[in-house]
Amino acid sequence: MLAMVLDRPGTPLVPRQVPVPRPGPRQVLLRVEACGVCRTDLHIVDGELASSRLPLVPGHEIVGVVAAAGAEAIFSLGERLGVPWLASTCGSCRFCRSGRENLCGRALYTGYTVDGGYAQYAVADGRYVFRLPPADEAASLAPLLCAGLIGYRTYRLAGEAVEHLGIYGFGAAAHIIAQVAVHQGKKVYAFTRPGDHAAQAFAGRLGCVWAGGSDTLPPHRLDAALIFAPVGNLVVAALAATDKGGTVVCGGIHMSDIPSFPYSLLWEERSLRSVANLTRRDGLELLALAPEVPVRTEVTTFPLVQANEALARLREGRIDGAVVLLPSAG
Ligand SMILES: [Zn+2]
Numbered sequence: 001m002l003a004m005v006l007d008r009p010g011t012p013l014v015p016r017q018v019p020v021p022r023p024g025p026r027q028v029l030l031r032v033e034a035c036g037v038c039r040t041d042l043h044i045v046d047g048e049l050a051s052s053r054l055p056l057v058p059g060h061e062i063v064g065v066v067a068a069a070g071a072e073a074i075f076s077l078g079e080r081l082g083v084p085w086l087a088s089t090c091g092s093c094r095f096c097r098s099g100r101e102n103l104c105g106r107a108l109y110t111g112y113t114v115d116g117g118y119a120q121y122a123v124a125d126g127r128y129v130f131r132l133p134p135a136d137e138a139a140s141l142a143p144l145l146c147a148g149l150i151g152y153r154t155y156r157l158a159g160e161a162v163e164h165l166g167i168y169g170f171g172a173a174a175h176i177i178a179q180v181a182v183h184q185g186k187k188v189y190a191f192t193r194p195g196d197h198a199a200q201a202f203a204g205r206l207g208c209v210w211a212g213g214s215d216t217l218p219p220h221r222l223d224a225a226l227i228f229a230p231v232g233n234l235v236v237a238a239l240a241a242t243d244k245g246g247t248v249v250c251g252g253i254h255m256s257d258i259p260s261f262p263y264s265l266l267w268e269e270r271s272l273r274s275v276a277n278l279t280r281r282d283g284l285e286l287l288a289l290a291p292e293v294p295v296r297t298e299v300t301t302f303p304l305v306q307a308n309e310a311l312a313r314l315r316e317g318r319i320d321g322a323v324v325l326l327p328s329a330g
């Protein structure tokens with residue numbers, strides 16, 4: 001099969017013919033229909049996150065159909081499944097036993113510590129995959145599997161009592177979560193790069209009540225702010241825009257250093273927290289909620305062999321919505 005392989009961080013992915021992986025007893029082999037390109041992939045390819053596995057096939061937003069299943073996997077041939085970032089956990093540590101498998105120290109991660117979906121086929125542990133609707137377009141489902149799931153966890157951890165919600169960094173995660181939040185009656189304020197009028201117009205089309213540059217204050221103080229851009233300065237900006245008792249949640253796996261700031265920005269019981277990974281519960285909740293909204297993802301697709309071009313587009317940040325690779329195209 002064709003796979004796009006990372007040999008060394010900081011170098012482009014290399015198209016390579018490799019053997020189709022064989023599923024273990026608990027695994028499924030998927031023929032990949034689509035694989036989303038996530039900002040975390042950029043952090044891995046660029047070497048901002050150290051990878052323990054090289055060569056590596058990146059990609060952790062996999063939509064595929066079952067081509068083979070191990071003896072203990074419960075899926076039938078042809079079923080459509082989604083594979084998220086969380087590839088497996090130990091199931092026995094104190095985090096796994098307390099509903100926090102996202103913090104498991106022995107977890108494996110798709111497209112990071114195990115091979116992912118920048119390929120024609122991928123294997124996944126059948127206990128950590130999700131069933132996906134067979135009729136939807138594969139490319140439109142892929143962004144739900146990380147941008148959607150991690151975005152949803154970030155949104156969930158902001159708490160229930162949120163009326164005015166700010167979202168900093170209006171990319172793949174934001175465009176999904178804004179739709180969910182608007183559906184749930186929140187007033188959503190979108191913060192983009194200063195002067196990015198295209199992204200601000202995009203946010204307006206998704207139902208945000210206000211959109212502006214991240215260097216400006218919104219017309220109403222925020223009850224909570226979600227940060228999806230990997231920019232430490234935004235933590236300070238978000239705290240400054242957040243009302244007493246409000247929460248700022250950082251949704252990314254990597255961020256530039258946070259500058260020092262006066263205690264008064266945190267005082268009055270503001271909270272600052274981060275999100276790490278996802279739990280299967282997050283996935284089941286979002287995938288049940290998405291058709292109710294209904295979430296419509298905006299995707300730009302590339303053939304698999306153009307993965308480097310797709311990553312470059314994401315790195316430039318000039319793209320509305322999500323980037324998705326299609327192994328069958330090109
Ligand atoms: Zn564990």
Ligand SMILES: [Zn+2]
Nearest residue numbers: 038040146147
């Ligand atoms: Zn991701």
